[in-house]
Amino acid sequence: MIRAYRGKTQDTYTLSVLALEGFLPGYGMTQGGCRFEFHGADSKSASRDLSLGRGLAQGVREFVPGNLIYAMGERFKVVSYRMSPKPEDRTAERFEIGVDPDAPFLRLPGQAGKLGVAAATPHASVDAIPMSDGSLDHASRITDDESMRFALPVDLHASQLENVHNGGATYTAPTGLQLQLLRQQKLRLVNLGPANLSRQGEWGYPICTVCGAARSSMSSDAEKLLFVETHQKSCGQVPVPRALYADVRVDGLRLRGQASMADAANLCEALLLGARDLLDMGERDLTWVGIAQDDGAWEAFVYDPMPGGSGVLDEILDRWEQVLDGATERLHGCPEACATACYECLKNHSNAFHQPYLDRVKAADLLATWRGLKVQNTIEPATGDMPTKGQPHHSKEQVFLLALQEAGLVGDDGPELNAKLDLGDGIVTSPDALYRNKKVAVYLDGMSAGLHGNPKTQQTDAMTNRILKMEGYHVHRIPWSALSDPTGKKQHMEAIGHSLHG
Ligand SMILES: [Zn+2]
Ligand SMILES: [Zn+2]
DSSP, X not given: OOOOOOGGGGGGSOHHHHHHHTOOTTOOGGGSEEEEXXXXXXXXXXXXXXXXXXXXXXXXXXSSTTOOEEETTEEEEEEEEOOOSSGGGGOOEEEEEEOSTTOOOEEOTTOTTOOGGGTTSOEEEEEEEEOOOEEEEEEEEOOSOGGGOOOOOEEEEXXXXXXXXXXXEEEEOXXXXXXXXXXXXXXXEEEEEEHHHHTTTOOSEEBOTTTOBXXXXXXXXXXXXXXXXXXXXXXXXXXXXXXXXXXXXXXXXXXXXXXXXXXXXXXXXXXXXXXXXXXXXXXXXXXXXXXXOTXXXXXXXXXXXXXXXXXXXXXXXXXXXXHHHHHHXXXXXXXXXXXXXXXXXXXXXXXXXXXXXXXXXXXXHHHXXXXXXXXXEEEOOEESSOSSSSOOSSHHHHHHHHHHHHTTOOBTTBOEETOOEEOSTTOEEOOSEEETTTXXXXXXXXXXIIIIISHHHHHHHHHHHHHHHHTTOEEEEEEGGGGGSHHHHHHHHHHHHHHHHO
16 A cells, blocks of 8 residues: 655655655645654665654654654664754753652643642653754664554653643533633643653653764663764763653643542543444544643543544544543443453553553543533633733743633733723722623732732722622632632632623
């Protein structure tokens, strides 16, 4: 099915055939892809040239040392990444990651201390280089069954989602749980290394950051030592393990309000189990990441790594109850009747990193809380610029704005953040969010003891309330703490929505 081709003929190559196999040559590098090349002339065992393109979301997961890449009836391995010739362009990004396997958070540079979940848990620093183009070497011919394709289980993390996407929709379940379909959501993915090593606190891949040469983490100690010595001599630097990161745009389902990383894992793996059965998906068509939140909760982001999206997420949402039915049946009816999880139910070859969390009873319980999902509102595209007048002063207000956005309360009518509202007689009030036309003012209380905690402030607040109400305003005061409580948050957002939409 897949024909070989030499470098110059690639423009005429049948894209659709390759797209079926996920090779997608010609997928524009300008659109955030990566390309790995193999020059057969240099090899005794495979004579053809090969050039494989992938979207970055696929590339950062698959084109890693130690994995096998299947193409043209052969197996290939990544042997180098393309490094910039300028040393100043070769600097790595430093990420902080949770060393507690139950709280494997990922923090960006400068985000220190922001994640509630991570406040008290120890962390380690990992340097990551951006995913780039590279070269492949021949590994072996494919002799066994294609279904037995090797895929290196990796530890993939993502940073918190930014408000950058092409829109989507919010869905809610009667339990109050909320899911967002987000198209082309911006996502920073970090591949921390092979799952088995990551679990032991060893992160990164052996990569020389001067010349880009890479070795499998699973090579023999002797081979790894030789790699280090060679590049210390030739490149003047000892190669240290590097993670790989990529900023991607992917379609995804954002599942909020997970109590723990374990819950996120059980929920997502169960959903994927149901979807695979029903929609004839492969193990790797969809994947997910658990993302630590500022309020201590976790969210899961199930995403479609195909550039532009394959549409499989829409199918899942269309047939949501069937997906849950199928998954629940598989979980309850495990033929092995296993105690927690096995390869007949929740485990598969792609989810090695998350297997210690998996529990089919827990997973079925979690699925049940997502029954009866209904569309709540559509989400407008966002570019990361605030769609509102005024700018949030600090991160708590960003959390507040996000809550409003999730509830579909950000639109043409506002809100303005930190707006000034002149009530006459020298009284000016500054609601945290103001919908001027709809006359709805929202205040966040308890931001600090000095603000709304003391009696004088409370008196002023009460007076402002009275004046606003006389002027025909709906006034909402939300205790800051309510924003970190899903039920409380939902109630307040519904109340604001009621004032806005009657
Ligand atoms: Zn080197
Ligand atoms: Zn089982």
